[in-house]
Amino acid sequence: MFGKGLVKGLEITWKEFWSPKTVIQYPEAQNPIPERFHGRFVLDTDKCIVCGMCANACPNKVISLKKQKVGTKQFLTNYVMNIQYCMFCGLCVETCPKDALHFSKVINMNQYFYNNIPLVLVQREAPAEQVEQEKPAAKPTPQLKADALAPTAESEVAASKASDKEGE
Amino acid sequence: MIRTQEYNLNFGPQHPSTHGVFRILLTLDGERVVKAEPICGYLHRGVEKLAEARTYTQFIPYTDRLDYLAAMLQNWGYVMAVEKLMGVEVPEKAEYMRVISGELSRLASHLIAIGTYSLDIGAFTGFLLAFRERETTMDLLEELTGSRMTLSYARIGGVAADAPDGWLEKVDKFMDKMPTCIDEYDGLITGNEIFQARTREVGVLKPETAINYSISGPSLRGSGVDYDLRKAKPYGVYDRFDFDVPLGKNGDCFDRFDCRMKEMRQLVRIIKQAIQQIKEIDGPVIGKVPKVIKPPVGDAYAEIETSKGIIGYYVVSDGSPKPYRVHVRRPSFINLGYLDEMLRGYLVADVVAILGSLDIMLGEVDC
Numbered sequence: 001m002f003g004k005g006l007v008k009g010l011e012i013t014w015k016e017f018w019s020p021k022t023v024i025q026y027p028e029a030q031n032p033i034p035e036r037f038h039g040r041f042v043l044d045t046d047k048c049i050v051c052g053m054c055a056n057a058c059p060n061k062v063i064s065l066k067k068q069k070v071g072t073k074q075f076l077t078n079y080v081m082n083i084q085y086c087m088f089c090g091l092c093v094e095t096c097p098k099d100a101l102h103f104s105k106v107i108n109m110n111q112y113f114y115n116n117i118p119l120v121l122v123q124r125e126a127p128a129e130q131v132e133q134e135k136p137a138a139k140p141t142p143q144l145k146a147d148a149l150a151p152t153a154e155s156e157v158a159a160s161k162a163s164d165k166e167g168e
Numbered sequence: 169m170i171r172t173q174e175y176n177l178n179f180g181p182q183h184p185s186t187h188g189v190f191r192i193l194l195t196l197d198g199e200r201v202v203k204a205e206p207i208c209g210y211l212h213r214g215v216e217k218l219a220e221a222r223t224y225t226q227f228i229p230y231t232d233r234l235d236y237l238a239a240m241l242q243n244w245g246y247v248m249a250v251e252k253l254m255g256v257e258v259p260e261k262a263e264y265m266r267v268i269s270g271e272l273s274r275l276a277s278h279l280i281a282i283g284t285y286s287l288d289i290g291a292f293t294g295f296l297l298a299f300r301e302r303e304t305t306m307d308l309l310e311e312l313t314g315s316r317m318t319l320s321y322a323r324i325g326g327v328a329a330d331a332p333d334g335w336l337e338k339v340d341k342f343m344d345k346m347p348t349c350i351d352e353y354d355g356l357i358t359g360n361e362i363f364q365a366r367t368r369e370v371g372v373l374k375p376e377t378a379i380n381y382s383i384s385g386p387s388l389r390g391s392g393v394d395y396d397l398r399k400a401k402p403y404g405v406y407d408r409f410d411f412d413v414p415l416g417k418n419g420d421c422f423d424r425f426d427c428r429m430k431e432m433r434q435l436v437r438i439i440k441q442a443i444q445q446i447k448e449i450d451g452p453v454i455g456k457v458p459k460v461i462k463p464p465v466g467d468a469y470a471e472i473e474t475s476k477g478i479i480g481y482y483v484v485s486d487g488s489p490k491p492y493r494v495h496v497r498r499p500s501f502i503n504l505g506y507l508d509e510m511l512r513g514y515l516v517a518d519v520v521a522i523l524g525s526l527d528i529m530l531g532e533v534d535c
Contacts, residue, residue: 091225
């Protein structure tokens with residue numbers, strides 16, 4: 001009979017009308033974030049051995065780090081992620097040999113100003129007994145033209161320091 | 169006598185029923201389509217070229233972005249090609265994890281396909297119900313991989329991580345619930361007379377034409393051609409599962425749609441069997457792979473059945489850590505080849521129905 005399907009459809013709609021709501025009103029309520037969620041990065045500076053493997057694993061050359069030699073050990077002075085180019089694939093976290101870099105559950109990484117976008121995880125001075133300064137570990141390879149076009153992380157950090165921090 | 173004149177109509181690129189940024193230049197005679205010229209490339213990112221500047225592992229996240237509705241299946245095809253090139257053996261458990269996450273991806277993609285198709289035809293409720301289950305699917309994938317859509321879960325030689333505690337039980341529970349949900353979609357969309365009137369005997373694709381145009385996936389099987397790579401050339405552990413390949417009869421829009429609907433019931437069966445079998449397997453989820461992946465000089469081609477059709481990855485190695493060339497056979501792009509002739513003679517309103525029934529994904533079309 002023509003129209004039987006329509007009636008069946010209406011029946012289902014009627015049943016669904018009385019079923020519990022599945023939509024969550026976001027800012028007031030939020031779904032639980034799973035353990036493996038790819039959120040904002042966190043670096044455990046005590047564990048980090050400044051090997052630069054995370055920077056090499058990144059497909060988009062998002063990570064740039066600077067180090068200085070203090071005594072016999074390498075000291076991490078700068079760790080900046082150009083987060084606007086990050087795909088959140090997790091290859092950096094996976095390659096970290098000391099499990100120093102990991103994801104947190106922070107989802108809100110919005111910024112008001114472009115200069116504030118780079119995620120500065122470490123920015124500090126090396127202790128006084130430094131001997132010599134080394135070149136940056138993650139030097140961008142010349143074959144990537146996208147790198148040349150993108151402003152370097154350091155310059156952006158310098159700019160962000162000078163600019164308004166309202167967005168944070 | 170009234171003189172009529174043909175005229176051109178731009179369909180897209182910003183039209184919601186093109187499912188992305190796709191343009192069709194329609195030549196119309198009144199409301200009938202005389203000629204249709206598909207114009208793609210609005211989402212071209214040069215993924216194949218990007219691969220040449222990345223290492224083999226670094227290219228995995230880019231494959232996600234081809235068909236971002238079923239990302240795991242894209243990952244899988246690529247890593248299979250590299251594994252073939254290197255001769256790496258994948259642990260059994262990883263193969264099962266790939267099947268479970270891949271079939272969940274397929275479910276997410278088919279739910280979008282049927283949901284947005286009903287929206288194209290004008291049924292809004294079906295769209296909402298399909299998205300409700302898709303949300304659960306993506307929550308499960310998020311728990312497994314950390315991302316909702318661009319999963320990057322497959323690795324060369326296995327998968328990124330084992331399933332978290334209790335995850336398999338959750339999937340099993342969801343799969344128990346899924347058939348009743350599919351019954352609901354059937355009742356709301358498939359059985360609806362208006363929907364059938366819009367889709368039956370519209371955009372007919374004959375089996376011979378489908379084969380000649382190298383069309384694959386549910387669009388091919390809707391025409392009654394029994395060719396599913398999971399059955400025809402079983403890869404991974406697909407030969408261990410018992411499932412059917414749903415086929416259509418007439419090759420019209422309705423059959424293509426119905427194939428997807430029936431395929432969802434089959435993938436529920438596959439996942440349930442995989443969960444049962446994986447519980448008896450213990451071991452690593454990634455095989456013995458060197459840290460720096462340097463495949464020997466040569467080339468390899470691997471293809472798998474995704475939600476859209478057969479995706480094939482052709483990888484050429486020159487012995488360095490970066491691929492010399494990567495080529496992707498994208499099913500969405502190839503399925504579009506017959507669009508012009510398929511649209512001819514139909515009304516403008518049917519253009520939406522026919523294009524939607526092909527279930528194209530613009531990330532894949534433009535690559």
